[in-house]
Amino acid sequence: MENLGLILGIYTVRVLAVFAIFWILFEDFLEYKKKKWKNTNLIWIAFYVLIMYSYRFAVIYDPGFLHWPIMILYLVRIIPFICAKYGARPRVIFAVPFYSYLIECIAENIMFIFMVNNIPVPQVYPGMNADVFAAFTETLLFLILLVLALLKREKTIRVRFTELTPAEYIILSITCTVYGILEAGVYRQPKEISYAMKCLFIFGFAVFLVLVVHVITVRKQNSTMNTTIGNLKEPMKQITESYIEMNEKNTELRKFRHDTKNLLLALGTLIKEGKYDQASEYIDKMQETIGAGKIKMFETGNFIADALLESKAKTASSAGIAMSVDGNIPSGKIEDVDLVILISNLLDNAIEAAAKVTGEKEIGIKSILKENIWILNVKNPCDMEVIIKDNRIETTRDDKESHGFGLANIESITRKYEGKLELSCENKEFIARAVLTFDT
Numbered sequence: 001m002e003n004l005g006l007i008l009g010i011y012t013v014r015v016l017a018v019f020a021i022f023w024i025l026f027e028d029f030l031e032y033k034k035k036k037w038k039n040t041n042l043i044w045i046a047f048y049v050l051i052m053y054s055y056r057f058a059v060i061y062d063p064g065f066l067h068w069p070i071m072i073l074y075l076v077r078i079i080p081f082i083c084a085k086y087g088a089r090p091r092v093i094f095a096v097p098f099y100s101y102l103i104e105c106i107a108e109n110i111m112f113i114f115m116v117n118n119i120p121v122p123q124v125y126p127g128m129n130a131d132v133f134a135a136f137t138e139t140l141l142f143l144i145l146l147v148l149a150l151l152k153r154e155k156t157i158r159v160r161f162t163e164l165t166p167a168e169y170i171i172l173s174i175t176c177t178v179y180g181i182l183e184a185g186v187y188r189q190p191k192e193i194s195y196a197m198k199c200l201f202i203f204g205f206a207v208f209l210v211l212v213v214h215v216i217t218v219r220k221q222n223s224t225m226n227t228t229i230g231n232l233k234e235p236m237k238q239i240t241e242s243y244i245e246m247n248e249k250n251t252e253l254r255k256f257r258h259d260t261k262n263l264l265l266a267l268g269t270l271i272k273e274g275k276y277d278q279a280s281e282y283i284d285k286m287q288e289t290i291g292a293g294k295i296k297m298f299e300t301g302n303f304i305a306d307a308l309l310e311s312k313a314k315t316a317s318s319a320g321i322a323m324s325v326d327g328n329i330p331s332g333k334i335e336d337v338d339l340v341i342l343i344s345n346l347l348d349n350a351i352e353a354a355a356k357v358t359g360e361k362e363i364g365i366k367s368i369l370k371e372n373i374w375i376l377n378v379k380n381p382c383d384m385e386v387i388i389k390d391n392r393i394e395t396t397r398d399d400k401e402s403h404g405f406g407l408a409n410i411e412s413i414t415r416k417y418e419g420k421l422e423l424s425c426e427n428k429e430f431i432a433r434a435v436l437t438f439d440t
Contacts, residue, residue: 003125007056010131015052017138018103019045021145022078025099028149029161032086036389044081051077059127075100094169101176102212107137108180109205112187116198161216172212179205300329300367304336305343309365312347316363319355327367330374333438334417342376342413346432349407350380353430357381372438379431386425393423410434 026032051073058070079096086092111133123129151157164172183201186193270279297310313323329339350363361381368375386393393407410432411421417436424431 006124006128007131008053010128010135011053011056013135014131014138015049017135017142018052018078018100019048020142021103021138022082022096022099024142024145024149025161026082026086028152029145029159030095030163032092032163034086035084038084041081041084044084048077048081056127056131090166091163091169094166094173095163098164098169098173098176101173101180102209103138103141104134105176105180105205106141106209107134108183109202110137112183112198112202115187116195116202164216175208179208298325300325300327302329302331302339304339305329308340308343309347312344312351316347316351316354319351320361321351321354322360322362323365324362325365325367328369329367329376330369330438333374334436338413338416341409342434345407345409346376346378346434349432350378350430353382354380356383357428358383374436374438376434376436377431378434379429382425382428382430385428386430388423388425391421391423 027034051070054066054070055074058066075097078100079093082096083092107130111129114133148157148159152159183205186198186201267279267282270276270282297313298306300306300309309323309325316323334342347363347365354361354363364377364379366377366379368377407421407423414421414434414436417438419435419437422433422435424433
């Protein structure tokens with residue numbers, strides 16, 4: 001126990017560094033929705049700390065009744081806390097050991113670089129080399145993630161890791177483990193294995209690490225693209241149908257305008273001949289034609305928004321819901337794809353919730369455009385009070401689904417334009433307020 005202070009010092013660094021790595025990883029780089037903090041989470045933090053400190057002592061002193069249980073618990077040490085904070089889903093459970101194995105493999109390869117070049121490293125207690133390089137690697141990765149997180153929050157860079165499937169996490173974790181065992185076997189043979197072969201193993205791991213990063217970033221791009229396409233399918237179909245109908249109305253109106261001169265001559269003849277009843281009927285038919293030829297229900301200054309609003313208004317009308325629009329919607333400042341996703345998700349939420357309300361119901365849309373700020377308010381009635389905590393819906397399952405559908409998409413758009421989404425509910429009136437900012 002003469003090295004107790006040294007072991008505790010190294011493992012204190014490791015405890016803090018590993019915890020910080022996973023905190024930043026899940027908070028800033030993985031798209032897992034965090035759960036409300038509970039005091040019971042402190043129990044899992046204590047469990048993680050206890051296992052981390054117990055690990056080295058169990059390995060060194062090897063008491064038979066503790067060694068293997070501690071080794072197994074060490075592999076899952078932070079999983080209970082992550083599951084408590086982000087949900088016990090398979091992807092979360094398998095993501096943690098994958099990133100743990102990856103960190104340990106990086107630490108091993110840094111240690112192997114010293115070994116292959118015969119750089120002396122003090123060995124005060126058994127396993128100290130592994131602990132020192134692990135602590136160094138974990139601290140280095142923490143600092144790298146911290147810098148990336150700060151740059152991401154300042155909008156300097158956009159970095160995000162995607163979710164792999166459980167099978168993919170398992171395959172990559174097994175690959176890391178097997179490769180690490182092979183490397184350990186190679187580097188423990190100082191004479192039998194050549195220097196070039198040992199360097200080749202380090203290079204092989206570097207290539208593997210690059211491929212892992214590539215898989216994560218490529219899958220993120222594909223996932224984002226598929227999500228965007230999925231969000232756009234229905235709104236674009238509605239916009240297309242609305243434009244087809246507008247075009248038909250335009251055609252009828254052009255025909256009417258073309259015949260206006262002849263129609264007026266015929267009307268004048270009827271009046272001169274004293275056929276006032278026929279003239280009156282003629283005028284009524286002309287008014288019907290003009291009414292049918294009205295092209296647009298809304299004039300917001302953005303023709304894509306107008307078409308989408310008209311389509312959503314028809315959907316709302318079929319459910320007995322009136323819809324009003326006040327204000328202008330920016331054109332050219334927001335990408336068309338983002339505009340469609342934002343408006344369609346806000347209105348789909350509102351229509352879904354308002355459809356459950358009995359009696360008269362109206363969805364009110366108010367757009368405020370001031371210089372480089374755009375505020376879009378969508379107000380709808382709901383059949384029960386919706387509790388909002390930390391800008392998250394806390395209510396019954398059914399009602400939460402009505403309002404919650406697509407909120408992640410809306411928040412994603414507002415964040416892209418350095419804005420925010422604000423939710424509120426008072427007297428059974430739900431308001432979603434999207435704020436976007438534009439470069440001047």
